[in-house]
Amino acid sequence: MRNRMLFAFVAGTCLLSGPALAQTLRIALSSEPTAIDPHYHDLTPNNALAAHIFEGLTKQDEKQKLLPGLATSWENDGQNKWTFKLRPNVTFSDGKPFVAEDVIFTFCRTLKNETAIAGSFADITGNFAAVEAPDPQTLVITTKAPDPLLPNFLSSVGILSSSIVPHDKLTFDPAKNCGVTGNWPVVGDFNDGKLAIGTGPYKFKSYVRGTGIEIERNEKYWGPAEPWTSVRFIPVPNPGPRLAGLLAGDYDVVENPAARDLGRIKDDKRFSYVVTPSTRVIYFQLDVGREQSPFVKADNGKNPLQDPRVRKAMSLAIDRDAIVKRIMDGAAEPAYQFLPTGMFGTLPNPPALRYDPAEAKKLLSEAGYSKGFQVTLATTNDRYINDSQIAQAVAQYLTQVGIRADVDAMTRAIYFPRRSKKEFSVALGGWGSTSGEASSFLKQWPATPDEAKTIGGSNYGDYSDAEFDKLIRAAITTLDDAKRSELLQKAGARVLESNAFIPLHFESSVWAYKSNLAYTGRADQFTMAMSVKPKQ
Amino acid sequence: MIAYVLQRLIQSILVLLAVSIVVFLAVYGIGDPIELLVPPQVSAAERAAMIRRLGLDLPVVQQYLMFLGNALKGDLGRSFVHGVPAVELILARLPATFELVLLAMSVAAAVGVPLGLLAGLNPESRSSRAIMAGTVLGFSLPSFWKGMMLVLLFSVALGWLPTAGRGETVSVLGIQTSLLTLDGLKHLILPALNLAIPNMALMIRLVAAGTSEAMSQDYVKYARAKGVRRKRIVGRHVLRNILVPVVTVAGMEFGSLVAFSTITETVFAWPGMGKLLIDSIYQLDRPVVVAYVLLATFLFVAVNFLVDILYAALDPRVKLIGEMA
Numbered sequence: 001m002r003n004r005m006l007f008a009f010v011a012g013t014c015l016l017s018g019p020a021l022a023q024t025l026r027i028a029l030s031s032e033p034t035a036i037d038p039h040y041h042d043l044t045p046n047n048a049l050a051a052h053i054f055e056g057l058t059k060q061d062e063k064q065k066l067l068p069g070l071a072t073s074w075e076n077d078g079q080n081k082w083t084f085k086l087r088p089n090v091t092f093s094d095g096k097p098f099v100a101e102d103v104i105f106t107f108c109r110t111l112k113n114e115t116a117i118a119g120s121f122a123d124i125t126g127n128f129a130a131v132e133a134p135d136p137q138t139l140v141i142t143t144k145a146p147d148p149l150l151p152n153f154l155s156s157v158g159i160l161s162s163s164i165v166p167h168d169k170l171t172f173d174p175a176k177n178c179g180v181t182g183n184w185p186v187v188g189d190f191n192d193g194k195l196a197i198g199t200g201p202y203k204f205k206s207y208v209r210g211t212g213i214e215i216e217r218n219e220k221y222w223g224p225a226e227p228w229t230s231v232r233f234i235p236v237p238n239p240g241p242r243l244a245g246l247l248a249g250d251y252d253v254v255e256n257p258a259a260r261d262l263g264r265i266k267d268d269k270r271f272s273y274v275v276t277p278s279t280r281v282i283y284f285q286l287d288v289g290r291e292q293s294p295f296v297k298a299d300n301g302k303n304p305l306q307d308p309r310v311r312k313a314m315s316l317a318i319d320r321d322a323i324v325k326r327i328m329d330g331a332a333e334p335a336y337q338f339l340p341t342g343m344f345g346t347l348p349n350p351p352a353l354r355y356d357p358a359e360a361k362k363l364l365s366e367a368g369y370s371k372g373f374q375v376t377l378a379t380t381n382d383r384y385i386n387d388s389q390i391a392q393a394v395a396q397y398l399t400q401v402g403i404r405a406d407v408d409a410m411t412r413a414i415y416f417p418r419r420s421k422k423e424f425s426v427a428l429g430g431w432g433s434t435s436g437e438a439s440s441f442l443k444q445w446p447a448t449p450d451e452a453k454t455i456g457g458s459n460y461g462d463y464s465d466a467e468f469d470k471l472i473r474a475a476i477t478t479l480d481d482a483k484r485s486e487l488l489q490k491a492g493a494r495v496l497e498s499n500a501f502i503p504l505h506f507e508s509s510v511w512a513y514k515s516n517l518a519y520t521g522r523a524d525q526f527t528m529a530m531s532v533k534p535k536q
Numbered sequence: 537m538i539a540y541v542l543q544r545l546i547q548s549i550l551v552l553l554a555v556s557i558v559v560f561l562a563v564y565g566i567g568d569p570i571e572l573l574v575p576p577q578v579s580a581a582e583r584a585a586m587i588r589r590l591g592l593d594l595p596v597v598q599q600y601l602m603f604l605g606n607a608l609k610g611d612l613g614r615s616f617v618h619g620v621p622a623v624e625l626i627l628a629r630l631p632a633t634f635e636l637v638l639l640a641m642s643v644a645a646a647v648g649v650p651l652g653l654l655a656g657l658n659p660e661s662r663s664s665r666a667i668m669a670g671t672v673l674g675f676s677l678p679s680f681w682k683g684m685m686l687v688l689l690f691s692v693a694l695g696w697l698p699t700a701g702r703g704e705t706v707s708v709l710g711i712q713t714s715l716l717t718l719d720g721l722k723h724l725i726l727p728a729l730n731l732a733i734p735n736m737a738l739m740i741r742l743v744a745a746g747t748s749e750a751m752s753q754d755y756v757k758y759a760r761a762k763g764v765r766r767k768r769i770v771g772r773h774v775l776r777n778i779l780v781p782v783v784t785v786a787g788m789e790f791g792s793l794v795a796f797s798t799i800t801e802t803v804f805a806w807p808g809m810g811k812l813l814i815d816s817i818y819q820l821d822r823p824v825v826v827a828y829v830l831l832a833t834f835l836f837v838a839v840n841f842l843v844d845i846l847y848a849a850l851d852p853r854v855k856l857i858g859e860m861a
Contacts, residue, residue: 034618042575115619118574118586126582187619208712209618209628210807211702234701236805237815240684245699248691382818413820417567444577451580458576 025228025529028242028251032235036207037190038158038198039110041117044432047156048526049233052215053093054158054198057084057103057139058151062522062531064279064343064436066151070098070159070199071139076479080129080146084139090222092161093203100133101170105162107131108170108178115187123454124153131172146477148484152435164195201226201530210235215529231529246271246512253513255527259329259385265512273512276521277333277340280432282384283503284377284394285445286311287425289462295408295425298373305375305425311499313363317401318394319355324505327389331510335503337492338431338441340523345438345475345488350496353503360401372402378424380416381409385507391428394504422460429458430507432525438488442472446495463500548837552830556607559829560600560822568592569616569820590616603826612830613823617816622827626809631711632702633801633808637793639715639724640731641786648736649782652743653770659748667740674737683730683803690726698723700805727804731797735789742785746778780850787843788836795832 031045038050051059059069071084090098107128110121130142143150162170166182173179189195196204201221205214216230234251236242239258245251247265257265257273265271286305287293293303304310320334333340336350364370375398379391388409395405410418419427433440448464449456455472468491475487495501509525513532520531570592574583587593591602603613612622655664691699703723705712714720750756751774759769798810805811809828816824 040619041573114589117619118578118582123577123579123582191620208807209625210632210811234805236700238802238805241687241700241803241805244684244687244692245701248687248695248699250691250699250701411818413572413818414567416571420568420571440577454579457578457580 023227023229025231025253025532026234026251027231027527027529027532028234028236028245028254029527030235030237030239030242030256032210032233032237033213035187035190036193036196036204036213037115037185037187038160039113039116039121040187040190042120042156042434044525048528049213050158051200051526051528052202052231052530053196053200053204054160055200056155056157056159057086058155060152060155060436060524062276062520064433064523066155066436069155070103071154074151078479080143082141082143082150084141086137086139087222088137090199091220092163092197092199093218093220094161094163094197095220096161096163098159098161098199099136100139101136102159102162103139104131104133104170104172105167105178105180106157106160107172108174108180109160109184110157111174112178112180112184114184121157124150124157128172146479148476148479148481149435149437149439152437156434158198158200160195161197164197202231205230226530227534228529228532243512246514252517253511253519253527253532255509255511257510257512259331259510262329262510262512270515271512272515272517272519273510274519274521275331275508275510276523277506277508278432278525279339279343279436279523280384280430280507280525281335281338281441281503282332282387282390282428282430282505282507283335283338283501284314285427285429285461286314286500286502287422287427287461288498288500289464293425294423295376295378296373297375298369299371300368303425304367304369304373307367307369308498309363309367310369311502313360313367313401314398314403315353315499315502316356316360316363317397317403318353318502318504319397320353320504321355323390323393327386327393328505328508331385331508332505333508335505337496338501338503339433339438339492340506343433343437344481345485345492347489347492347496357397357401364402370402372404374404375426376424377405377407377426377428378415378419379407379409379428380412383412383415384428384430387428387430390504419460422462424460427460429501434524436524438492439472439476439484442488442491442495443476446501447472461500463495463498465494465498468494544837544841548834551837552833555833556604556826556830557600559826560603561596563817563820563822563825564596564599567820569822572820573616607830612827615816615821615824617819617821617824622823623831625812625824626828626831629807629809629812631713632806633794633797633810635713635715636724636728636731636800636806636808637790637797639728640793641735641790643728643732644735644739645786647732648739649743651736652740653747653775655740656744656747657751657770659744664744668744671737671740674733674740677733679730679734679799680803682733683727683800686726686730687803697726699726700803702807727800727806730800730803731793735786735793738785738789739782742782743778746781747774750774750777776850780847783846783850784843787839787846791832791836791839794835795828 033045033049034041038054055069057069057071059067061067070087072087074082074084076082086100092098107125110125127143127145127147128141129144132140165180167180170179185195191207193204201218202215203218205216207213213233217226242254243257243261246254262273288305291303296303298304324332324334336353337347339346377391377395379387381388391407395407398405431441443455445458446463447456448469449459471487471491475484475491478484509521511519511521513519516535518533518535570587574586591599615622615625618625651667655667658664687699690697703714703719704717705714705720706716714724756769759773796810798814801808801811813828
């Protein structure tokens with residue numbers, strides 16, 4: 001009966017739709033991009049959408065390895081000068097040719113972007129002392145400070161067509177408006193698609209906030225043509241309805257179905273799913289800088305988190321494998337460092353972070369806390385996958401070795417402002433590396449903050465280690481890859497040893513899709529139509 | 537009548553003002569939106585510039601006064617998250633919610649009033665008992681669960697209706713509506729049904745209780761004694777009398793569905809206003825939350841006003857006069 005009904009349904013759909021509709025791909029998203037403007041907000045959903053319509057000079061593959069994009073090659077003079085050779089014979093979706101002027105215009109725009117949410121690429125282009133185009137296919141960027149990761153960051157800056165605003169000769173001179181004579185475009189100007197002109201494999205068709213985004217194949221694309229004539233992204237924030245939509249045939253691909261629901265499609269031949277480890281690491285950040293910490297109470301009146309033996313004991317008390325298996329339903333990998341092994345600047349063989357409650361108890365009594373102490377773990381309950389359950393589990397593990405731990409879970413709207421005011425003692429955190437290499441975490445979290453907060457901006461636990469600071473500061477300005485990798489490895493090992501940050505696991509992303517498709521999951525958690533192909 | 541309208545108008549303005557203060561302070565009190573908006577790796581200078589641009593560096597009283605000044609000029613501020621005017625965001629969602637609620641309330645009334653009458657006229661009959669038992673279910677099933685069950689039955693198992701989202705729309709007088717396309721209607725059925733069920737139950741209960749009470753009233757007995765036909769007694773006398781509370785409740789329900797049908801909109805990924813409100817609260821998008829609540833308050837005030845006028849039409853004893861009762 002069920003099969004007959006399914007047959008009737010499928011036959012009916014085919015009769016109604018014909019072959020043209022079969023080439024429309026429908027993807028259900030868990031969070032909707034907030035704008036079409038590629039420079040509005042540096043967020044995963046926004047960047048993923050932008051990558052369909054716009055391209056950067058470089059791009060990252062599904063493992064975040066750097067590939068040529070609109071630049072075919074680039075080189076660095078060992079100092080601050082970078083020369084990019086631009087891809088010839090590329091046109092924008094409106095037919096205008098792509099040249100170096102468009103890149104200069106785009107870089108200027110990120111600095112003249114009045115409506116952007118702070119940090120949306122202006123921190124990258126703000127470091128440019130000069131950008132010149134000796135010829136239309138060559139671009140020379142001179143940075144103020146050495147920036148070894150420039151090519152990585154440029155993969156996220158989508159290149160706009162300079163034809164979208166009136167201009168004279170374009171020069172990289174933001175003080176003089178770069179030669180633009182009209183108004184700089186603002187975020188609202190992109191939403192109706194008039195300015196959404198890029199070189200990407202797809203072009204903009206329509207955007208109705210909350211309802212969906214439609215893009216169609218860019219027939220002028222320089223690379224191999226995409227298999228889908230059009231793609232529709234539908235925001236369905238709730239995981240239950242999202243998966244139901246896949247089961248009912250409304251969507252071809254759904255992003256982030258709940259891992260616990262995967263059993264529903266595991267044995268169903270009509271669907272497949274893929275679990276891809278991401279670079280997002282989940283960890284606890286300990287308040288190690290203060291003599292008194294707000295949520296720790298010990299008999300001796302001190303802050304036990306300042307004792308390295310206590311921190312080591314806390315790490316030993318946690319059974320990471322059990323958390324991955326029971327709470328994450330297998331959709332995670334235990335983390336023994338802050339970026340998955342194998343990525344740039346990571347330790348090649350980090351020692352496994354063992355589960356050893358006996359050793360933990362021993363260390364605690366050595367430190368003078370044989371009777372334990374009291375601590376509250378702070379966590380979000382709506383930001384990371386199963387965040388509050390993870391904190392609950394860790395609290396129980398800590399209690400088993402004598403540390404009386406409870407959990408304070410709250411919505412992110414309350415959690416993040418409180419954390420930035422350093423109101424917690426042990427705080428759950430999550431960090432994905434957009435650059436795909438180790439400095440991203442190390443310079444943001446454990447580094448001692450500098451004046452401008454370009455490093456150490458999230459060091460809420462006031463971890464401060466002069467030796468580590470020396471290593472990370474050297475690493476982020478070292479242009480030589482081998483040397484930089486070595487510095488990052490040393491820096492990472494030092495933070496791990498201190499246990500001021502206790503890594504738990506790397507979140508995996510899950511995509512479920514119809515089994516007549518082939519899907520390649522991405523480590524950066526982008527959901528892209530380019531990852532979907534018809535199955536051969 | 538004019539005095540009445542004027543008095544209501546002044547009341548409304550005071551209500552709006554009070555609501556704006558409360559909501560503004562409440563959202564301000566929850567936390568700092570900057571921590572949610574700006575990624576942590578941003579430099580201190582960039583962050584400070586952003587805070588200045590959004591006016592978050594000013595004392596809260598000054599922020600409120602600025603908001604009020606702009607609001608009087610018709611500008612309720614720009615969304616922190618989307619960078620476009622808050623009112624534009626809300627109004628873009630209004631048609632989707634309105635058509636959903638309109639359909640839901642029509643279904644609720646069309647089914648609820650006759651069934652309620654039926655149950656109220658013959659309270660002892662078996663069908664009446666079944667109806668009343670059904671209303672208990674209609675009330676007590678949680679909206680979220682009910683929505684998922686509707687989806688599982690009609691979309692996943694039977695494949696008749698789409699699971700979620702808004703279907704094809706057409707533009708009528710500049711307003712996007714999905715009431716006029718087949719695809720749009722198909723998308724509307726399940727969420728509208730989900731919203732309609734509890735309201736249907738509510739109306740059945742109200743009408744049934746009112747009817748059985750009215751049937752024992754002297755005027756009904758008198759009409760009966762006079763030999764008026766039962767149909768006319770029910771249609772002309774009973775129904776008219778019991779409709780006053782029904783209209784009151786329906787009006788209030790309409791308002792609250794338009795403003796806060798969040799759960800149904802979430803389950804069915806319906807791009808309505810309720811979903812916008814929840815998203816905005818989670819993101820501390822204060823301009824949208826404040827503008828939203830102000831518009832919702834305005835809506836309630838307007839609906840209540842309409843309900844009062846309907847009273848007067850339904851019940852000749854009610855007079856619209858300007859004195860405080």
